[in-house]
Amino acid sequence: MKLSEFEIPPMQDVLLVGRKAPIGPEAARRMVEVLSPDQYEVIPAEEGPIEAIVIRKTLLNMLPREKMLPVILEEGLKVANETTVIKAQINIFVVVKRAIEL
Amino acid sequence: MIVTVEKIMKRPVLTAKPEDSVANAANKMELYGIGCLPVLEQEVLVGILTSRDIRRSHPNRLVADAMSKKLYTIKRDSSLWTAFSLLREKQIERLPVLDEEERLIGLVTKSNLMMELGKYTDPLTGLYTSDYIRFIGETLLKEEKEFAILFIDLDGFGEFNKKHGHVVGDKCLQLIAETLGKNVYPETDFLCRYGGDEFVFLTTKTVEEVNKWAVEIQNNIQLALKAVDLSVGATIGIAWKQGQHCCKQNASWAIEELINQASLGSTRAKREKSSVLFVG
Numbered sequence: 057m058k059l060s061e062f063e064i065p066p067m068q069d070v071l072l073v074g075r076k077a078p079i080g081p082e083a084a085r086r087m088v089e090v091l092s093p094d095q096y097e098v099i100p101a102e103e104g105p106i107e108a109i110v111i112r113k114t115l116l117n118m119l120p121r122e123k124m125l126p127v128i129l130e131e132g133l134k135v136a137n138e139t140t141v142i143k144a145q146i147n148i149f150v151v152v153k154r155a156i157e158l
Numbered sequence: 159m160i161v162t163v164e165k166i167m168k169r170p171v172l173t174a175k176p177e178d179s180v181a182n183a184a185n186k187m188e189l190y191g192i193g194c195l196p197v198l199e200q201e202v203l204v205g206i207l208t209s210r211d212i213r214r215s216h217p218n219r220l221v222a223d224a225m226s227k228k229l230y231t232i233k234r235d236s237s238l239w240t241a242f243s244l245l246r247e248k249q250i251e252r253l254p255v256l257d258e259e260e261r262l263i264g265l266v267t268k269s270n271l272m273m274e275l276g277k278y279t280d281p282l283t284g285l286y287t288s289d290y291i292r293f294i295g296e297t298l299l300k301e302e303k304e305f306a307i308l309f310i311d312l313d314g315f316g317e318f319n320k321k322h323g324h325v326v327g328d329k330c331l332q333l334i335a336e337t338l339g340k341n342v343y344p345e346t347d348f349l350c351r352y353g354g355d356e357f358v359f360l361t362t363k364t365v366e367e368v369n370k371w372a373v374e375i376q377n378n379i380q381l382a383l384k385a386v387d388l389s390v391g392a393t394i395g396i397a398w399k400q401g402q403h404c405c406k407q408n409a410s411w412a413i414e415e416l417i418n419q420a421s422l423g424s425t426r427a428k429r430e431k432s433s434v435l436f437v438g
Contacts, residue, residue: 078216080223082176139216 065091070144071110072132077141081108084141099125105138118148161289163241164234166274167255167264173198174207176222183221184212196254196262197225203254203262205229231256234263237293238278242271280351282328283335288417291350291360295413298362299399306368306398308359309420310338310375313391313428315355322388330388331355337382341375358417368396393432395423 065088073081081098088096088110097116099109109128116124128144136142174183174195183195187209197205205225215224232241232253241253245268255264278287291307298305312318312334319327331351338357342349348360363371372394379392397419399412 076214076216078218080215080219082222083220086177086220 067143068145069112069115070128070146072106072136072142073108074140075105075107075138077139084110115146161238162235163232163255163266166270167266169264171196171265174221178221180212180215180219180224181217183207194252197221238271238275239293241266283332283351285335285349285351288350288352291358292413294348294360296409299409299412304399305360305362306396307416307420309395309424310357311393311424312355313393318390333382334379337378393424393427395420395427
């Protein structure tokens with residue numbers, strides 16, 4: 057027997073929903089809305105094998121979406137295809153360097 | 159009276175909910191032998207699920223994730239030609255029919271529209287019947303556009319039939335219809351066979367263009383018939399849509415009135431031995 061804790065929601069920072077995946081963006085949206093209201097955003101992709109990206113809103117507060125989404129798609133597409141639903145964890149490190157006048 | 163989509167639409171309509179599974183919807187479509195399911199969310203039409211959508215989607219998906227969200231609908235009082243033009247323009251097969259409160263009340267398909275429109279096509283000439291011109295006229299009147307009605311009446315066609323026989327008469331009508339068809343510019347002109355030896359053009363050409371065009375039509379008929387050693391004259395009565403006919407509410411009456419004026423014009427032209435007569 058293998059016991060493990062059920063993640064709520066059963067995803068981390070990002071979900072890449074394939075165009076022919078067993079669940080679609082609307083199902084993903086309903087899932088995150090029920091399990092973690094207001095925490096995720098569903099961004100539809102116009103073309104390519106990925107139909108939508110479900111992303112934690114706090115990540116979009118840290119980085120502008122036009123910077124974030126191309127990176128997610130570029131890296132995600134190395135693993136994901138149109139039949140898969142892939143979850144991804146994203147760690148953002150912000151390095152601040154500041155000179156202080158003494 | 160123009161036939162509306164409400165008269166021919168299919169009802170009741172089987173529907174799906176956005177939260178249904180694609181597999182479930184596919185079973186329903188197979189069970190009832192239908193090609194699509196309009197999708198309703200709290201009585202509001204939100205999409206349409208077709209057999210093509212089903213083929214493209216995983217059966218586990220929600221209908222909401224498989225349906226086409228780009229919706230083209232039609233109102234219950236729209237004409238068959240409006241529905242058919244929309245289907246052709248958007249290259250789709252079906253149109254949900256809505257009532258005044260935007261509620262789904264039926265569905266029209268391309269095949270049942272084509273079957274119905276076939277009733278408004280003259281079997282001898284392949285031209286539309288007069289209802290088509292009435293529909294175009296009513297539409298233009300409602301849009302407050304200007305147009306002319308040309309009522310083309312063949313001269314002494316009864317005598318022609320007696321002299322050459324009805325088979326030749328029918329061939330002559332086919333030839334004239336074909337010739338008139340060649341005079342149609344799709345952007346501006348609409349043609350129908352009105353009755354036995356009467357044809358009607360509706361055109362949005364200018365007055366000057368119509369005058370010139372009417373003479374061209376007559377010449378073309380003569381040339382086409384001459385090529386097969388026949389000869390029948392054609393008299394044209396032309397009625398122009400003027401201010402008093404610009405009644406949007408009474409477009410149905412106004413178009414009848416215009417056709418009648420053009421018809422009387424052609425009769426008067428015959429009496430006055432004129433080939434084209436402008437009335438109105």
